[in-house]
Amino acid sequence: xxxxxxxxKNQFAxxxxxxxxxxxxxxxxxxxxxxxxxxxxxGALRHTSFTKKEELIQFIANEGPAHIFYSAAKYRKxxxxxxxxxxWEGANLIFDIDADHLILPCQxxxxxxxxxxxxxxxxxxxxxxxxxCGAHAFQELKWMCKECLDAAKSEAIKIIEEFLxxxxxxxxxxxxxxxxxxxxxxxxxxTEEVQPLGSAERREIVDYVxxxxxDFLHHGLVDQSYGIPKGPDTRTPGWEQKIARGIKAxxxxxxxxxxxxxxxxxxxxxxxxxxxxxxxxxEESPPRYVMPKGIGKVAWRAIAQFAVEQMGAKVxxxxxxxxxxxxxxxGSLHGKTGFLVKQLDMNSLEKFDPxxxxxxxxxxxxxxxxxxxxxxxxxxxxxxxxxxECELPLSVAILLxxxxxxxxxx
Amino acid sequence: MLEDTxxxxxxxxxxxxxxxxxxxxxxISLKEIDADAQALQLARSRLLQALETKESASPERKxxxxxxxxxxxxxxxxxxxxxxxxxxxxxxxxxxxxxxxRYFFKESDLKLAQLATRNFNWQLDPKPTxxxxxxxxxxxxxxxxxxxxxxxxxxxxKLVNKRMVSGYVLLRKGDTARVLRAAVxxxxxxDVKQVTxxxxxxxxxxxxxxxxxxxxRTERMxxxxxxxxxxxxxxPCIQALLGDMAxxxxxxxxxxxxxxxxxxxxxMDVDSILNLFVKAPDFREDLARYQIEHIAGKRGSxxxxxxxxxxxxxxxxxxxxxxxxEFIRHPLAYYRRRRKWIKPKSS
Numbered sequence: 001x002x003x004x005x006x007x008x009k010n011q012f013a014x015x016x017x018x019x020x021x022x023x024x025x026x027x028x029x030x031x032x033x034x035x036x037x038x039x040x041x042x043g044a045l046r047h048t049s050f051t052k053k054e055e056l057i058q059f060i061a062n063e064g065p066a067h068i069f070y071s072a073a074k075y076r077k078x079x080x081x082x083x084x085x086x087x088w089e090g091a092n093l094i095f096d097i098d099a100d101h102l103i104l105p106c107q108x109x110x111x112x113x114x115x116x117x118x119x120x121x122x123x124x125x126x127x128x129x130x131x132x133c134g135a136h137a138f139q140e141l142k143w144m145c146k147e148c149l150d151a152a153k154s155e156a157i158k159i160i161e162e163f164l165x166x167x168x169x170x171x172x173x174x175x176x177x178x179x180x181x182x183x184x185x186x187x188x189x190x191t192e193e194v195q196p197l198g199s200a201e202r203r204e205i206v207d208y209v210x211x212x213x214x215d216f217l218h219h220g221l222v223d224q225s226y227g228i229p230k231g232p233d234t235r236t237p238g239w240e241q242k243i244a245r246g247i248k249a250x251x252x253x254x255x256x257x258x259x260x261x262x263x264x265x266x267x268x269x270x271x272x273x274x275x276x277x278x279x280x281x282x283e284e285s286p287p288r289y290v291m292p293k294g295i296g297k298v299a300w301r302a303i304a305q306f307a308v309e310q311m312g313a314k315v316x317x318x319x320x321x322x323x324x325x326x327x328x329x330x331g332s333l334h335g336k337t338g339f340l341v342k343q344l345d346m347n348s349l350e351k352f353d354p355x356x357x358x359x360x361x362x363x364x365x366x367x368x369x370x371x372x373x374x375x376x377x378x379x380x381x382x383x384x385x386x387x388x389e390c391e392l393p394l395s396v397a398i399l400l401x402x403x404x405x406x407x408x409x410x
Numbered sequence: 411m412l413e414d415t416x417x418x419x420x421x422x423x424x425x426x427x428x429x430x431x432x433x434x435x436x437x438i439s440l441k442e443i444d445a446d447a448q449a450l451q452l453a454r455s456r457l458l459q460a461l462e463t464k465e466s467a468s469p470e471r472k473x474x475x476x477x478x479x480x481x482x483x484x485x486x487x488x489x490x491x492x493x494x495x496x497x498x499x500x501x502x503x504x505x506x507x508x509x510x511x512r513y514f515f516k517e518s519d520l521k522l523a524q525l526a527t528r529n530f531n532w533q534l535d536p537k538p539t540x541x542x543x544x545x546x547x548x549x550x551x552x553x554x555x556x557x558x559x560x561x562x563x564x565x566x567x568k569l570v571n572k573r574m575v576s577g578y579v580l581l582r583k584g585d586t587a588r589v590l591r592a593a594v595x596x597x598x599x600x601d602v603k604q605v606t607x608x609x610x611x612x613x614x615x616x617x618x619x620x621x622x623x624x625x626x627r628t629e630r631m632x633x634x635x636x637x638x639x640x641x642x643x644x645x646p647c648i649q650a651l652l653g654d655m656a657x658x659x660x661x662x663x664x665x666x667x668x669x670x671x672x673x674x675x676x677x678m679d680v681d682s683i684l685n686l687f688v689k690a691p692d693f694r695e696d697l698a699r700y701q702i703e704h705i706a707g708k709r710g711s712x713x714x715x716x717x718x719x720x721x722x723x724x725x726x727x728x729x730x731x732x733x734x735x736e737f738i739r740h741p742l743a744y745y746r747r748r749r750k751w752i753k754p755k756s757s
Contacts, residue, residue, distance in 0.1 A: 197556060197557065211570060
């Protein structure tokens with residue numbers, strides 16, 4: 001057995017032996033499938049179920065799994081070996097917000113790719129095809145930093161505060177927020193009414209929160225060639241209000257205007273120049289959408305479209321639409337980082353810092369670091385490391401081992 | 411008198427819980443209906459018109475009573491259950507649901523809400539609201555709304571284009587009727603009873619006649635899709651995917667599934683499809699063949715059809731929509747229609 005894998009397994013098992021109060025069993029957990037991935041062997045253990053929390057604790061304290069998942073779905077027979085035999089009874093509505101799906105400047109600093117064909121290297125998100133040889137196969141190293149996790153956090157807050165609470169009317173007690181242990185957050189809704197929804201219905205919910213397929217004509221933007229132009233109003237609930245606020249936000253910080261790619265350079269200039277007066281008119285009640293000369297219908301639509309993109313939440317669509325989805329168990333550890341998959345509420349979410357609040361390992365250990373980017377963990381900055389044998393805090397060592405950039409020497 | 415109102419209501423909404431209860435109370439057997447020429451006649455016109463036009467024949471008031479209307483629905487449903495053709499069942503369900511919708515328009519806001527609550531367990535409230543200059547008559551819980559409208563393809567029905575407040579979608583009266591119609595349609599499609607012939611003599615004869623007609627009609631549908639493949643009649647999304655494949659661009663899993671299942675359904679064979687994938691950057695013949703054969707149903711029991719337009723829209727595979735797209739909700743329906751138009755011109 002590989003020493004690194006064995007070390008990780010033992011550390012995880014030991015953690016589950018001494019600490020498991022944080023393990024949150026989902027409602028009706030006896031009806032859910034549990035699945036486990038391992039450090040020391042390939043493949044997963046699927047189709048298991050537990051009738052008591054203690055059974056699960058004992059199991060993971062013995063086995064030290066790398067990842068623990070449960071099904072968002074409830075089944076009559078959660079341990080049946082094939083999906084059709086399980087007899088689906090409904091599923092929570094879940095959203096996955098992953099920094100992977102956000103395009104952020106920090107990715108250029110900490111994410112790397114390597115073309116497996118010609119060994120060309122690069123930083124940031126991997127290209128569609130290798131710029132050198134055109135191949136499509138890459139090895140990737142994805143890291144996370146405060147910046148990308150904060151971006152994911154604001155998306156999670158956006159989903160809840162802009163959509164789930166006001167528009168979908170989902171109440172606080174039915175919402176659970178979980179730090180994924182890696183690069184994002186999960187939002188779970190246990191509301192009774194959403195349980196029976198199928199995949200197509202859930203896709204409509206994703207489209208709603210991300211603004212996909214939105215038609216301005218249904219949200220107050222009226223194309224008028226005469227009279228007083230009308231537009232979205234912040235006093236009207238739902239998407240109209242969000243579009244109206246999004247448009248105002250653009251003119252509040254006019255540097256955003258340059259990001260609207262569909263606008264011509266001359267239009268950007270006009271809008272930046274007139275931003276203050278446009279904003280003043282938008283803040284009247286009802287708002288006045290008076291277009292400066294040179295800004296026509298097409299340009300206004302581009303601005304409104306940009307507002308929709310800004311206001312919409314970026315979620316990983318397949319996670320929400322998959323009605324059999326497995327999702328991480330709150331209170332478990334993430335095998336790639338050793339971070340705690342932590343359950344949060346709206347208050348704790350705001351202040352939550354994964355780099356200190358999701359750390360569970362104490363002590364230190366010696367590892368061989370192959371190559372790692374610079375990062376900070378628990379108030380300490382770690383510089384980029386390369387080919388060094390070093391004594392590191394256990395939580396740092398486990399992060400590097402889990403990420404595959406360090407090993408325990410034989 | 412009370413009985414009359416009950417029968418009147420049941421004739422209007424023969425799929426409703428109260429209509430079904432009434433039928434049970436009246437305890438009518440197929441044998442009794444077999445002797446009722448009027449009921450059989452009305453059942454026949456309801457079914458045949460549904461099959462051809464997706465509309466339900468309106469009863470001839472002079473000759474048929476509400477009672478005949480009710481029993482004609484009952485015997486028509488027995489026929490649909492017995493014939494076991496999904497195509498026929500859908501057409502009939504659409505027709506009957508449209509018929510119900512015509513009555514919905516005439517009901518009070520309160521009555522509509524009661525119908526929805528009693529029959530579909532919906533959270534539908536009559537709630538006059540005025541927002542941004544528009545009048546809404548009802549509000550419906552978004553989960554009920556989504557379950558009913560999942561098959562709608564016009565943009566205006568997308569949840570993102572609806573006004574939603576605190577979990578409720580605001581609807582105008584016409585919208586409420588339309589959404590309820592969808593629920594009726596779904597109910598009629600899913601409520602399948604095991605029925606097997608023989609039937610009493612007149613119904614039996616009717617059944618045999620119908621079966622021939624339905625079989626002929628489904629055969630014709632198949633002919634419209636299969637046969638000579640006409641690529642010019644492919645919908646724009648499929649054309650775009652074929653273009654990407656020709657350029658060797660990598661396709662997502664769902665894109666590959668869409669193109670493969672589409673081509674299989676229009677009658678292309680596995681080898682021809684395999685040839686299209688050769689340029690893919692990660693092409694492996696054994697894997698590709700396995701996947702195509704799987705979709706063709708050669709490896710499992712399921713034969714797949716491509717995803718519907720709604721799915722292609724949200725997975726961003728719906729591109730370059732053209733004027734024909736407005737009228738269809740499935741890429742195969744596009745092909746079937748366009749093929750009919752293009753074929754006579756080319757031959």
